[in-house]
Amino acid sequence: MLMLVDPHLLRTFVTVVAEGSFSAAADRLGYTQPAVSQQIAALEADLGVPLLTRRPVRPTRAGERLLEHAGPLLLRLRAARADVARMSARPRPLTVAAGPLALSAGTAAALSGVTTLRIAGAAEAVALVASGEADLALADGPAAPSDPLGLPDAGPLTIVGVREEELVVVLPEGHPLAGRAGLRLDDLADALWVDAPEVMPLDRLRAVARLDGLRTGMRYEGHDPAVAARLAAAGHGLTLLPASAAVCGVRVPLLAPRIVHRVELVHAALPPGPAAEVVRALTSAPLSASAS
């Protein structure tokens, strides 16, 4: 009697869905195609439900359900291994994952001894720390003042806020609202926005502000905040950035809803060493809302 879903099957399932093909998944995982075929069959037999349609290869309803579990599950599995491994690991090159807007002058100064800096979205940054690929992460995103970012739960991680900063709306020169002293987001819900999912995802903004609008004007797929600001200044759509990252355009403070840009430090339990030093440096200063 199999009570526990086999994670190998789960991983194969995820890969098949991602690749959209049994054979491609087999290649990627280093199996042969029949092995994948059998694994999927085994998983479906175990759960008693078809998980994939073949030709085209797509998840069924049940398969989509399973997918929602599979990601976090596989992450935690890697996290467990990484967490135990940290116990007996000696010093190694220090890797930090940071959100695109997480590095201010203050935080950058604290990163002494860091070998590699990797830019990653909030969820990805947490995953990197949990799985041991990064030692620390500085996740960033919009949040209500002194509220935590809703970071995904990937195991016993320490999460502390390290910075909060005022958000400003970036407008092009001459925009009708450019003269205002402050703006309400509701008034801008119908305007066109620059959707920069790797800088300041509109979805998250909508969730935090409890808003439905924010139509997309131009989409920017890079993660340089300066580019987002320039696009906004050039009139391709509005954008919302922490004051210090809005390097051009007309910057008008956001009045309502009360949302700030928050940076949180994420790390596992660390043995004494350079990583722990950086954590201390980052957390020694009290969390303060630094304007501009």
Added chain:
Amino acid sequence: MLMLVDPHLLRTFVTVVAEGSFSAAADRLGYTQPAVSQQIAALEADLGVPLLTRRPVRPTRAGERLLEHAGPLLLRLRAARADVARMSARPRPLTVAAGPLALSAGTAAALSGVTTLRIAGAAEAVALVASGEADLALADGPAAPSDPLGLPDAGPLTIVGVREEELVVVLPEGHPLAGRAGLRLDDLADALWVDAPEVMPLDRLRAVARLDGLRTGMRYEGHDPAVAARLAAAGHGLTLLPASAAVCGVRVPLLAPRIVHRVELVHAALPPGPAAEVVRALTSAPLSASAS
């Protein structure tokens, strides 16, 4: 190359630690003792670290680390199976898990068609829903007004607040503070409290109130709020209860910190049926702070 920790080994490991013995764990799991021995050895070989001390059988530091992951991991594994199973399950006896203080007159009325009602702490209630053993849960606990309870993440569950109620301190008649119109928790940190972990855990209260005190007078291990109130009224220690549950003693509203008793409905995605009906009944009324 094993990249993924084998959940069977994890389950065995958890059981061995819980039982404090290889042979007892073997019994419990339906294995023989050598099987357990080999599984633990395999897990230790896989992770490259000793996880248990033998004689006495106790987790090492690394083992404790692994334990923190194991629980949530195994829960999610069961949750994944349950979630997929729900897709193809036809109606069955409706089971609801509820916190000891979650059932007011209003919520009780909404539970039509429910076969079994089970009292469980917040974390346990979530686990029951995730693993499919319960269809719905009403988790309860102290929280800042309109802040969510910090329920553990056990997968894609829907969590909505359904009630918030004022908290009162229960004092014995004639207590020096019994005449007050309201009380601050800081002033009571040094008093003796009734620790009723299954009704209103002091730990959670300390966490929410950011307080260190609250000395334990008497410990009550049942989950009847009326008993907790009676113990407080009899002078065995103070207690904090939602106004409607404080059936005796002198009841003084809590003024600071601003904490309310919150009830949240937890459920997975439900196919239409009696369970979905109950959810609708519970969520149709707007969340309102009902005094007394």
Added chain:
DNA sequence: GGATTCGCATAAGCGATGCTGATGCTCGTG
């Protein structure tokens, strides 16, 4: 519209895994 090809399913074979029962060994106990 028939031939072709791409891609998943099935079959047979075989090595590896992981269980059981028997036995050895070691630490804690009286």
Added chain:
DNA sequence: CACGAGCATCAGCATCGCTTATGCGAATCC
């Protein structure tokens, strides 16, 4: 110091899951 409880080890064997080879159905192409 001797005993016993309890974990480790060993040999044997069933099962599982991978590989190679092949079957088969559905799109595609001319």
